[in-house]
Amino acid sequence: MAATEDKTPAVCGCKGIRTCLICEQQNVKKQSVIANNEQIQCDFTYDPLSKLAVRNKHGVQEYLPLPGIRIWENFVTEDEEKDLVTEMDRNMWRDSQSGRRKQDFGPKVNFKKRRVRLGGFSGLPAISRKLVERMKEEPLLAGFQPVEQCNLDYSPERGSAIDPHLDDSWLWGEHLVTVNLLSSTVLTMSLDEGTGEPDKEEVRVAVHLPRRCLVVLYGEARHRWKHAIHRKDIHSRRVCSTFRELSAEFLPGGVQEKLGSELLDIALSFKGVPL
Known part of the structure; x- marks a missing residue:
């Protein structure tokens, strides 16, 4: 007997207004998201040397402050990258x-x-112990104690993305x-207030992230810019892999200091398995 074709629709993890290529292909109402996504353009490009957002408008170079971004190129080697991804792929991706x-890997x-x-x-x-120790070589991260690690896998076949947000x-x-x-990409920073131009309600800045780099968001880029x-x-x-540290409320002197200490003791044991 010939095998029957499996016509079960592919599933995804999208909920609410979130969509991907899988659910858009199955739902006509969601397909407009594809066109909207492709139309997104950035006004400025971030220059890591000057630490300014730059654009050329009508032949005039314009600059916009965007404080709070640090990019460390070649943070890991090609061999380390291979080992990291191989180890991730041994665990289940959800x-x-x-x-x-x-x-x-977090509470x-x-x-x-x-x-x-x-x-x-x-x-x-x-496998992240060595990465965390290396991060601390950057003066900005000298006291960095991550309590959570979130690994994310993006694919063009699934139409992977993450919407503008503040953590x-x-x-x-x-x-x-x-x-x-595994690949270079663009981190889009956006500010709802725009540049002050009367016809511009939002400004977007393209931050180019090279393959194997480390990027840190802090200050205004962490709390004001999506x-x-x-x-x-x-x-x-x-x-x-995104690493997050605890807020002051969970650190010594904070109202949840005890819980914060327990979380850090577990996190920095480096014995984790994904939840």
């Missing part, structure tokens, strides 16, 4: 929003109710640290 796949958090549970949290993965600042602290692997990865900027598989 479908997440907007065509991404995800691995979480269970309900941000709306502001609750943190240790649950099955077992720490950051062993939580109740639990997570000053520095957002990401290691960019950040995103758009679908059009994913051309081949991209894997990244």
Whole structure:
């Protein structure tokens, strides 16, 4: 007997207004997202040397301050990149929003109710110990103690992306640290207030992230500017690891100092498995 064709629709992790290529292909109402996503353009390009956003408008060079970005090129070697991704791929990737796949090494958090549970949290993965020690060689990260690591897998076939957003600042602290692997991409920074021009309600800045770099967002880039990865900027598989530290509320002298100490003891044991 001939095998029957499996016509079960492919599934994704999208919920609510989030979409990816898989669910858009199955839902005509969501297909307009494809066109909207492709039309997103940046006004400025970030220059890591001057630490300014730059554009050429009508033959005149214009500059916009964008403080709070640090890019460390070639943070890992090609061999280290291969080892890191191989180790990630030994674990299960879970479908997440907007065509991404995800691995979480962190506590269970309900941000709306502001609750943190240790649950099955077992720490950051062993392979990240060396990365964290290297991060501390950067003066900006001298005291960096990550309590969460989130691995994300982006694919052009799934239409992977992440919408403009600000990371939580109740639990997570000053520095957002990401290691960019397998391919270069563009981090789009956006500011709702724009540049002050009457016809410009939002300004976008393209921050180019080379393969194997580390990028840190802090200060205004962390708390005032939203950040995103758009679908059009994913051309081949991209894997990244984002590390987050605790806010002052969970550090010595904070109202949740005890819980913060417990979280850090677990995180920095480097015995973690993904939740």
